[in-house]
Amino acid sequence: MLRSLLLAALALGAPAVAQTSAPADDLPTPAPTEREIWATFTDEAPRIDGHLDELLWRRVEPVRLFTQVWPDTGAPATEETEAYVAYDHDNLYVAFRMLDSEPHLIRAKNLERGGRNDRDDHAYIGLDTYRDGRNAYLFEMNALGTQDDATITDEGLTIDSFSWDAVFRSETVIDETGWTMEVAIPFRQLRFPEGDDLAFGLMLSRTINRKNERVLWPEIGLDRGSSFAALATVSQYGVLRGLKGIRRGRNLEIKPYGITGAQQTRPDLGLPDTEAEVTADAGVDIKYGISSNLTMDLTVNTDFAQVEADNVQINLSRFGLFFPEKREFFLERSGLFEHGNARSTQTFFSRRIGLTEDILAGARVTGQVGPFSGGVLNIETGPGMGDLFGTQSTNNTVARLRTDVLPRATVGGIVTNLQTSDRFNRAAGVDGQVRFGANSLVDAWATQVWDSDPDLNSAAGHALVQLATDEVGANVAFTSVGSTYAPALGFVRRQDMRRVAGGAFYRPLVSIPGLPIVRRLAIQTEGAYITGQDGEVQTTELGAEVRADLYRRDVVGLSVNRQFERLEVPFAIREDEIVAPGDYAFVQAGLQGETDSSRPLFASGGVATGGFFGGTRTDLGVNAGWRQSQHLVLEGGLNHSVIDLGNGSFSATVASLSALTAFSRTLFGRTLVQYDNFSQELQANVRLDWIHTPGSDLFVVFNTAYGLEDDADPFDPRRTLSFRDRVAIVKLTYLVLI
Template identity: 60%
Template sequence: MKFFTITALIAVTLQFHLNPVSAQTTQPVPAPTDFEVHAVFTETPPFIDGNLDDPTWQDIQPITNLTQVWPEDGAPATEDTEVRIAYDRDNLYFAFRFYDDNPELIRAKNLERGGRNNRDDHAYIGIDTYLDGRNAYLFEMNALGTQDDALVTDEVLNYDSFSWDAVFRSETVIDDEGWTLEVAIPFRQLRFPEGEELEFGLMVSRMINRKNERVLWPAIGMEYGGSFGVLAAASQYGRLKGLKGINRGKNIEIKPYLISGAQEVRPDLQNETTDIDYNYDFGGDLKYSISSNMTLDLTVNTDFAQVEADNVQLNLTRFNLFFPEKREFFLERAGLFEHGNTRSTQTFFSRNIGLTDQILTGARVTGQTGRYSIGLMNIETGDGMGDLFGVNSTNNSVARFQANVFPRATVGTIFTNVEQPDGYNRVLGFDTRYRFWSSSQFDAWYTNVWDDNSLLNDAAGNISIQLENDIFEGGSSFTSVGQNFRPELGFVRRLDFRQYSANAGYKPNVDFSSIRKLYFRTSYDYFEGQDGTLQTTEFSASIRSELGNRQSFEVEYERLFERLINNFTLRPDAIIPAGDYTFHTLSAKGRTDEARNVFGSFDFSTGQFYDGNRTDFGVDFGFRQSKHFHIEGGVNHTIIRLPFENGDFEATTIRSSLLGAISRKLFAKALIQYDNFSRNLQSNLRINWIHRPGSDLFLVFNTNYHITGDNEDLFGPRKDFILNSRAGIVKLTYLIMI
């Protein structure tokens, strides 16, 4: 008997040491609090189908105390919510029960991955794996299970943040009690520190769309960025505890592609001859987790044929237009490489890579170790793969480092280098950011350029402070950009100036009729050249009302002074002479609730424009017929009247987009655009079949026709439409996860 007792004790002891995670299941799990929740380990993971009848969920105590951030900041949610969390060695699991007294009013119409889930009832999961209070992963799912995802960088969440594409599972069920959601997030999709037992920052959010009500756990107030901005307030996330024995693995992802297509181009509208080209190619990407907190990305013979077309813009200013980056390779972790004033004076702007030639191969390393964030990128470009690493190729390099010096404060540096056959352009920059009080922030950065042409050696910098909470805002900044500041891999909208800026705002919550919040804002900017000569002054004042149902209306007054040192070519046949000009503009804009079946917006402005007048108006509309078909469109029209030859003209852009979806795996999107300056009618049709998670089949069709005008010298003057170009492309990708 004694022998069997000893043997049993040894067996139990060995079991405990060999399988510590199983042993922890016998330990009691504390109930969730207002700030902490423990994940429960399971040996039998749930089947992800949206039904919460799996044994895994039955004994887990849920989070129930979600709190409104909008419309009643700090008030209890009007509908009950339960959130349960489990995990095994490979995945983190979430089960949501969203109760709804009127389930027939649940909004659920988006089937496009990465589409407009914000127009539906939806949920967010935010995970800060390093507990640095700055960066986080966001996972978004609507009531149909349609996914989107984002990377929060320095507690900033914007359009570019949603470029990250994770591979995870989500399914939903809409029933008589509301809707349910199950989510499985593979740990291999996350980066996290070393250690046997982990603790993450966590935020869960629910949006009850028809009520425009967002509720959160833990409670985060409007002062942390408003109803949407609170999702990125990683410093205020709760704590997810109890994660032990996670299988880290190596996470190798290989994504080869095959592409084939044909293109017809007419080089000259005066000539009937067109050039036809047939091609096929292959290449691929590789993602390798060097460690659980460091990732290597490789790309060979990179192709972006499936990328959406740019929106047509007509430039009626003296400064460069900004077109956002849309290529997947550059968008992931793009926030880490940001340096400078966004869309104005950026030290690094990835769209300049491969702008005029082909990306042959590239590598990127990103990650975080302790309080340090690291980003390295090296891209080789040229006319073709035959130029790879040859004398005719161009090498583009970027190195970015950031360090947390104390909570919500960072310092960093960036270095870029372009080595071309005929010269080089090198950039070194430094920056710091400190977020305090809630949404208040101090920023400073400086960048210097060294070029093989010493005349282009120059610098730029900025220092700013913005004080803000949910009621008041105010700040000031100083920016200086040299006359020859041209970082080869950056974006510079305006050269040779020193800018002094100030702004103030008052944003009271009100309860007047259906108006819930008012915004009173004013700003002033003073521009002078590096020689001290006045260039521009801008003053604006605006009032905006926001209704509880997401409708809004705004009026604004603007006074602008412009000093033209040289003549300004507004268009080839319209030149504004040098001189001093002052113009006053009054504008109004309004928007209805985009989550409704039919929605729209308008904007209107009128005022002086140099020595004449200018009137702008635009109308946008949308119709969500069902989850299978959406249509949106818009018209922008500008009327300019100037007192000189060719000074009277009008500018028009027209656009329409159509989205058709059969399921979450098969959808098509078309973009049709026209502008009266080029008189070109363009269309872009993209069909996307997600044949397995992370793997796509794209069919892309592009056409560009010229609509003939009077007195044009064309090869076919009797034709109303003349082909500029057309192309058809098939691209297949296949994700292999090892």
């Protein structure tokens, strides 16, 4: 399968090369309007140093029409912003001059690429290269020039969207008038239609962090509910015109890696430490632009040793936990493969691939041709490269296709297949979505699974209707999951259910006498009625929440939830705490709060208490951090639950401490230390990243775990920690652009 995919992709031919004609760089460019900008051509590339002293920027008519999306939607920006757009045959250039009446208050501390730029003054550039009003590239830079980037899929933007790593240049200067920035985005990093005269959708954004103010060009309102979601409202982007003679390049990126490491394990605390096992390996990732619309990614002998550790979770429910994907190969363009209900009933969940076996080789083709977009993913996993395509290897295949049928409507389908020498599991699904009004939609999907064991053949489906504006809305949904529904490449939290759910919200912008700090109130309620496929009631849920959003990104909220659970079989919270079958009804109330995390000191926390399966439960969660400087950020967290099921109380505790140490924009490290009292294990993950050239890294990773002796009291100062496992890894990558 993998070899066939590679041959088919290569047969599509080499990328087309656009003509290199361009307007003379001394011709005047039309002035910007509220929704349109004309890019200025230059045959002399500007120096990307943050100083806007080149003649080019004096020739470009800047955009000044920035308006607030938050906190005062539609109002003029409180600080003047100018943006300049130019290009040559190879790069798009964007420069910002961001004036500030109090430049000494500009927040600029993050040096970690892909880190928390949202805690600083920062800017975004959004590019809808196909002008489909749905999908876009997003480039983010803070006031130190620290970069991040994302891909927007179907006007959706999540934390996972920021896994894309583009190679582009950005530099900034903070001075007595504010800060300036220059950005160069290579056209080879983008995909766009054929043609010599192009127009892109464009969005420009600036955030003045201390004021919690986000301004945009063009004007985009709060229709999607938040100023962050407004960045992804691609259908409302302006237009960038005048792009001619773009050179697409050969679009070939080769990224080999070499890795070496040592592991020492003590599987039984009664045995002496084992000898350290030293290993070395190598592999390669290749990205090839098959055409202007299609990209192929290849990976051979893939290794994800540099991926950050998972956050420890303790499961106090009877359903499985969700651990998000963190591997770059799967996260890039992951939005194209989404199908089903996120974190609940996903037809495809990439984390299923390669967790128990090595990833031996893989290929992915993604792209957009006219109204069609999607991709094909094929991964071979197994015990080692010696068994590639052998009897012990496993083939994992996913194909996804979506097409626009109306300006704001899509339909699509997905197919997944897990195949071994003696087993298969296949799933096929369809989905569709229609958006209308400000934030209203109809969304539906259905998936059927076929397994080599016919008893596992089953289906699931979902339908949602939502009517909403930025201020008021309501929704109703129905979900059905078969009793044996289990796509092998998917994630299913709960089988055997029919769920009817609904909710409503009211979140007006307010001005409360005596409370000028409150900007918006949010009042919402939701409920669910869940039965098995036999119609017998399993769960009912009803909850309400009141939340106040303050001007400076502080939040406080109060919630109340009532839950009914009917247990047909017992389940274990831990080995000696069993919840017996029966009917349980209980109510919990909680209070939550969060301060602005861009301040030097910040915190969040919550407390909830009430009933729990015939007993009581109290939860306390606290997280706090200190941004000491550009070079050090410390954060700590504690989640502590006290549960009493009638046989005496017990606790579930997870504690963590993280430290981000950044020496520059190219050298930074992160340390995460975690402890939980269920496993009684202390874990530490230390990860150092040196970006020695753009797109190329040297990773040094050290993981270690220690455990308490059996029945030891974790609060006894005489307790002893015993070594369980330690791993040290060095990984070097180098990006070659051809």
